Amino acid sequence: MSILNTNSSKPIAGVAWISVFSVLLGLLASLAWVTNTSKQARLQALSPEAQRRLTIEELDTAAEIEKQRAEVQKLRDENTRLQKLVANNDSASTELNKSLQDLKTFAGLTEVEGPGVTVVLTDSKRPLDEVLDANENIIHDQDVLSVINELWNAGAEAISINDKRIGPGSWVRCAGTRILVDSVQVAAPVVIRAIGDSKNLYNSMNMPGGYLDQLRQTDPAMVRIEMATKLNLPPFSGSTAKEILEEPKKAN
Amino acid sequence: MILIPIFAFLIGAAIGWTLFQGTPLSGIAGVYLGIGVLAGLDTVLGGVKSVLTDEFRTDVFVTGFLVNVLAAAGLAWFGDQIGVQLALAAVVVMGWRIFNNLGLIRRQLLSRFYETQRRRRVEAERS
Numbered sequence: 001m002s003i004l005n006t007n008s009s010k011p012i013a014g015v016a017w018i019s020v021f022s023v024l025l026g027l028l029a030s031l032a033w034v035t036n037t038s039k040q041a042r043l044q045a046l047s048p049e050a051q052r053r054l055t056i057e058e059l060d061t062a063a064e065i066e067k068q069r070a071e072v073q074k075l076r077d078e079n080t081r082l083q084k085l086v087a088n089n090d091s092a093s094t095e096l097n098k099s100l101q102d103l104k105t106f107a108g109l110t111e112v113e114g115p116g117v118t119v120v121l122t123d124s125k126r127p128l129d130e131v132l133d134a135n136e137n138i139i140h141d142q143d144v145l146s147v148i149n150e151l152w153n154a155g156a157e158a159i160s161i162n163d164k165r166i167g168p169g170s171w172v173r174c175a176g177t178r179i180l181v182d183s184v185q186v187a188a189p190v191v192i193r194a195i196g197d198s199k200n201l202y203n204s205m206n207m208p209g210g211y212l213d214q215l216r217q218t219d220p221a222m223v224r225i226e227m228a229t230k231l232n233l234p235p236f237s238g239s240t241a242k243e244i245l246e247e248p249k250k251a252n
Numbered sequence: 253m254i255l256i257p258i259f260a261f262l263i264g265a266a267i268g269w270t271l272f273q274g275t276p277l278s279g280i281a282g283v284y285l286g287i288g289v290l291a292g293l294d295t296v297l298g299g300v301k302s303v304l305t306d307e308f309r310t311d312v313f314v315t316g317f318l319v320n321v322l323a324a325a326g327l328a329w330f331g332d333q334i335g336v337q338l339a340l341a342a343v344v345v346m347g348w349r350i351f352n353n354l355g356l357i358r359r360q361l362l363s364r365f366y367e368t369q370r371r372r373r374v375e376a377e378r379s
Contacts, residue, residue, distance in 0.1 A: 013308075013310060014299065014302070014303035014308035014310070014313070015253055015256055015257065015303060017299070017310055017313055017314065018256075018257045018260075018296055018299040018300060018303070018313070019256050019257050019259075019260035020260070021292070021295070021296055021299075021313075021314075021317050022257040022258070022260035022261040022264060022296055023260045023261070023263055023264035023267070024264060024292070024317075025261055025264060025289065025292040025293060025296055026260070026261040026262060026263065026264025026265035026266075026267070026268065027264040027265065027267055027268040028264075028268070028285060028288060028289045028292060028321075029261075029264075029265055029268070029289045030264070030265045030266075030267075030268030030269045030272070031268055031272060031282070031285055032282055032285040032286040032288075032289050
């Protein structure tokens with residue numbers, strides 16, 4: 001008190017006015033606060049740096065996602081077991097179940113194994129003064145995406161990235177400095193495994209002028225391709241929920 | 253006494269939080285408001301400083317607060333319309349002024365503290 005009350009009533013009026021506007025300021029600040037609910041809507045409008053800061057927290061929920069996925073997998077396995085059990089009753093349902101299981105394999109919902117190739121993408125360890133652009137040293141989401149694309153093109157029948165199976169609707173993109181595959185963080189080295197004709201896949205991946213060839217021109221150590229006689233890929237564990245699409249009704 | 257504006261700020265935040273809980277402004281308006289808040293913070297600190305240096309004028313403070321908040325948010329909006337990051341200019345200038353004002357407030361409080369101590373010592377010697 002004594003600090004401010006040295007003379008006149010002026011300081012008191014000043015403090016009163018300042019306080020009034022402080023209330024207003026606090027109110028505005030609480031409105032401007034970036035919360036979970038307003039984050040999504042505001043992310044686009046924020047600077048890239050701020051976006052990165054705000055999404056890091058989101059990425060820390062990766063462990064939670066992982067847990068949920070394990071749960072989903074358990075339930076799907078149970079579902080398969082029950083379908084088979086029902087199918088044991090008569091031949092019609094056995095047939096139905098067979099086609100159902102085929103479809104599930106096609107959709108990537110089952111564990112599969114077979115020959116194929118393993119592609120490992122690693123960040124380059126070249127010293128920074130040797131490169132024009134430090135960005136070139138790093139494996140990007142685009143690199144992963146292009147490799148998957150070329151693998152499908154070369155006849156791959158199932159693909160996984162760092163033991164995450166690629167299913168229908170799987171996506172690869174970046175969030176800040178990380179690569180996300182179906183919302184799960186993937187860090188270099190990125191191990192891409194594909195089941196298919198291993199010789200075909202191997203040759204296509206080594207094709208001159210192909211995507212990996214371009215990557216190798218930056219630094220040969222960034223790409224490693226190996227044939228494998230037997231690969232085991234886990235089932236797709238992401239969401240299969242459909243909210244919009246419907247079966248068209250056919251008039252008989 | 254110096255703590256009153258801080259409490260007032262917290263009260264305001266609490267009111268805003270309870271009234272608009274979970275629905276703070278979304279989209280680009282929230283960003284402009286954030287810049288406005290920065291300008292408001294600058295004005296309030298400037299006000300505190302002027303109280304300490306006995307230069308406080310209510311009219312200057314009130315108009316300053318309103319005009320600064322609106323101008324900062326408005327400039328940020330205008331900048332986005334013409335593709336120039338004017339918001340950055342507002343953030344830099346406001347940030348600089350906030351630190352400046354904080355420094356002046358700290359100096360004022362320190363020198364007042366030493367002044368009262370000195371006066372007390374003089375009075376003790378006199379008696």
